[in-house]
Amino acid sequence: MIFKRINVKTYLNIITSASLIFTSCKTEHKDESKELPGGAYRGGFLRVNEVENIKSLFPIAIGEVNTHHIGAQVYEGLVKFNTTDLSIRPCIAYKWEVSDDLKTYTFHLRKGVKFHDDPCFPDGKGREVTANDFKYCFEKLCSPDPNNQQFQVTFKNRVLGANEFFEGKSKELTGVKVINDSTLSIELYQPDPTFIQILSMPGCFVFPKEAYEKYGQDMRTKCVGTGPFYIETIKEGEIILMKRNPNYWAKDEHGNQLPYLDGIKWTFIKEKKSEILEFKRGNIDLIYRIPVEIFPEVMGKLEEAKKRKFDFAVESSPLLSTFYIGFNVQTNPVFKKKEVRLAFNYAIDRDKIANFTIQGEGTAAKYGMVPYYEVFEKEGYDYKFVGGFTYDPQKAKDLLAKAGYPNGKGFPEITLNVNSGGGDRNILVADVVKKMLEENLGIKINIQINTFPEHIENVAQGKSDFFRFAWVGDYPDPETFLVLFYGKNVPSSLQEKSYVNMFRYINPKFDSILEASKKIADSKERMKTLALAEREVILDPPFIPIFYDDNFILEQNNVRNAPANAINFWDFSTTYLVPAEVTAKK
Template identity: 35%
Template sequence: MLKKPFTLLFLIVGFVVASCGGDEKPEEQLVAKGNKMYGGELKFMSTEKIDNLFPIYTGDVYSSRIISQIFEPLLSIDPESGTVNPGIAKDWKLSSDARVYTFNIRKGVKFHEDACFKNKTREVTAEDVKFSLDLACTDVKNNEVSYLIVDLIEGAKEHFDKSTGKIRNGGVKGIKVINKHTLQITLTEPYVGFEKIMTHHGLGVTPKEAYKKYGKNIGKHPVGTGPFSLESMSSSKISLKRNPKYWRKDEFGNRLPFLSKVTMTYVKNKRSELKAFRESKVDLVLELPVEETENILGTLEEAQRGLNVKHKVDAKKSLNMMYVAMQNQSEEFSDERVRHAFNLAIDRVTIVDKDLEGEGWPAINGFVADMEGYPSDKVRGHSCNPELAKSLMKQAGYANGNGFPTLDFYVNGIEGSAAHKSCVAIANQLKENLNVNLNVILCSLDERRAAVASGKAKIWRAGWIADYPDPSNFLAQFYGNNMKKQSTMVNDFNYSNEAFDAVYERALVETDSEKRMDLFVQCDQMVIQTAPVIPVMTDDHIIIINARVRDFSATQMETLDLTSVYIKEIRTKK
């Protein structure tokens, strides 16, 4: 049986004196209202190295957890309800024809103090938002987010196609500055999901001065408006410090954030990370393996002796999809029958229940993760059928696997992780059912990307986590036009299907919610029918939190929002 999400609480309530305090005093002099506290350092670890902190240059969840602390987009989103809320824009309105958005930029929002401002700061204006969005629509090296908006905003595709590494004179036609605090965006067609796209961390607002000053090194000199700014960045860690001029306040009138510092270090394996947690060297463990839960909780005797760290374990069903990508235009996988055979040879239920000990949920429907409002149960996914798989391989000229080459199977993950275990299981099942040999190669995310970009990788493990809760965010992976964008993560398996593209484009402009979802279901079913990838499983986002860390919880998009998190040490009984 699959293990269900769970939440265990072991919190001891402390005590704090609350009174009024100045907004920009040193943290040690600030006193918070509402029984909260300023100061303290929150520490966590990452298994993947992060070497670039410029929004449009990154798209993976590891980088976004840091970037989202530094930068803010026009709008924000509640990761649980999917509700779009104000951000840099305090409010907005949509024209009667649903094509023109007018955003009112919040006054008083300031960029971090930086050398690009002569170690001072300045207020964000509509010009900054236009610059940031124009840049996202420009064909510059390492732009990972252009696919989000170039087909939606008037003139954006033309701008992208004609730009040569820099913003063209005047920028994108459909992005206009009306005045210092008003920006207007005109869409090519009405698109009901546009507001959610404007919450994407990759569209964070950045100043032109920083981009001009730091150039190719902008990724190591991020300048945003977020609750934290970069303090230091090295091969061993990234440190963020509190932004004392941050614009947001909580319900008690406390200027946010509460934390003085956020530090992320790197770790090679999960066991070392769990050890660091038990020794109180880190405050969070992200992606906690189910089989390690009892180990980290400690024994009853340890709890009675006060030896284990007081903590909370929290979990949410994640909006993600772990899948295996196949290079669709390679000699090995250009034949749809081979791709179907690989899908049919895999028993997803066994992988989750046996190999992963119930950690996760088998992908029995389509590629889109189960989310509010999307009828995923209407999509019929692949089921394990070894005999049909063998028949398809024979039709493709690979009877009993004869003639099919041994391939390296690139897996970004660490030894013993869920990613590693699931991919070993996949390789074993393909060997057993199709007599196909895959060599599992453990690598970093950057190493996998390089192998895919060079054409060396023919098959690899990948994952997609929703940037915003909408089916389009998953299905954009298969849109043929996205192969022409410079993103190394979207449609990197080179899938091209005119029928899919036509239905997907209809879904993008459909304003009726029910009809829109039905079109996305059709797209999802086409993905199953043409088998460009192997959807394997979704999982739960399980985290463990030191009890001294307050107001932090897991989210279905696996994001980190540290804006309102505070630290209050546990008081022990004498």
């Protein structure tokens, strides 16, 4: 994967003499720093802002980007992603073997990895992690907790005995075996090329039994892990203060103890304009997603930002993220009709939204749920075969008429549910989508705005039948997007929450193709089969793809090694801050 300083041709004609909002009003932020062998610096607090409140930091309940950002600094699993190229690297497991039949993984744990110090332990001191801790946590992962958002996308239909344990048919997760304190084996139903990546997900993080027994459901904010940082203070909606874990197991290639930072301060400024103001004042070190309203101004200083000539830098990378509008195909009778959903798709001008509404912050969704990614295409994913939706108002009208609503006559008034936060982008896009659908189809749409946690719950509970959402890949593979449509993830009752397949979409042909892909060893053939599965969804779409996000991160000029990758995975263990006097000399 290639990471780069931004190179967006669209903005090359912007007047470069235009005033940039970041060149003034910056306050001083001083930290005592020490240069280490290899050139990194020890010390300082990294200040990061999230625009949404946390829902839960308990590993099996993590389902949003912001909670993953935070949780990944505190918790770890057997393996983790390399933040640069997204390859899998050892974490608490320092090595592993895979059996000849590719169904059994045997992991060997590092000695001396300890949980954070916490009152849940008898002496308040964190004890060493053992294989039994992973067995315990994996059984929690496979338990029917109403807040469990991870089982369906991790161990379900993958790990031997996981389904039976979840359904209460077995008292033990038979596919996970503790061989000794430092050795663990996991047996799968069948070979799975993505399983090692699955183990990097939040649901596979380890935590001590003592913490769950002491805190129970309070573990949504009481975090005890093994990560490079521990949480000292949480004031929900205001601040999370993390401190450096003095007992962290990892060292860098020069023998320096990680992490480099003294800690991380997370704030929760909801409005992007206010967030930007704090950034230019020097009170925030790093923000992601540059607001629509200032995007051209930032791009206007492209070359300067690339060379860190100003007080900020812009990092960019591809991002596996799709912004879409979803239909609940079970709760509203009109959305059960395929022609209605197709009509909505052809009534949307995605180019106009990408170029004008979000001003180049993303690219028009010309294909389906799987965003265009050059790596996937080279591996055999056939985007042209998958197809997508063009802007065709007449075709949209014809389809709606075929569904029984000529010129929108008789079509019920509907509500588009949108979450607040993240600046004005969600609302701007919702307004444009509403206008396009009303003008092209002759229907009436209202917009309902809720907070992000409320929005997630409403959609999962089936209370929203027409909703805005976005999905960032959990791992770099098309499967992480296609699992959203898997019919066997739909609860049997409308009263049960559906966190993964929020559309409550069931397509037996799609399910059979997706299942078949899991049995294919050849990588290119597997990718071809996954594309075939997505084509079935395009023919019967339970969603409207709007645009694919690009990954832009704005950082102060003294920030080094901040992660930028296609799945927005953050690991700040090797991030460091260059002292102001050193930055000034460069």
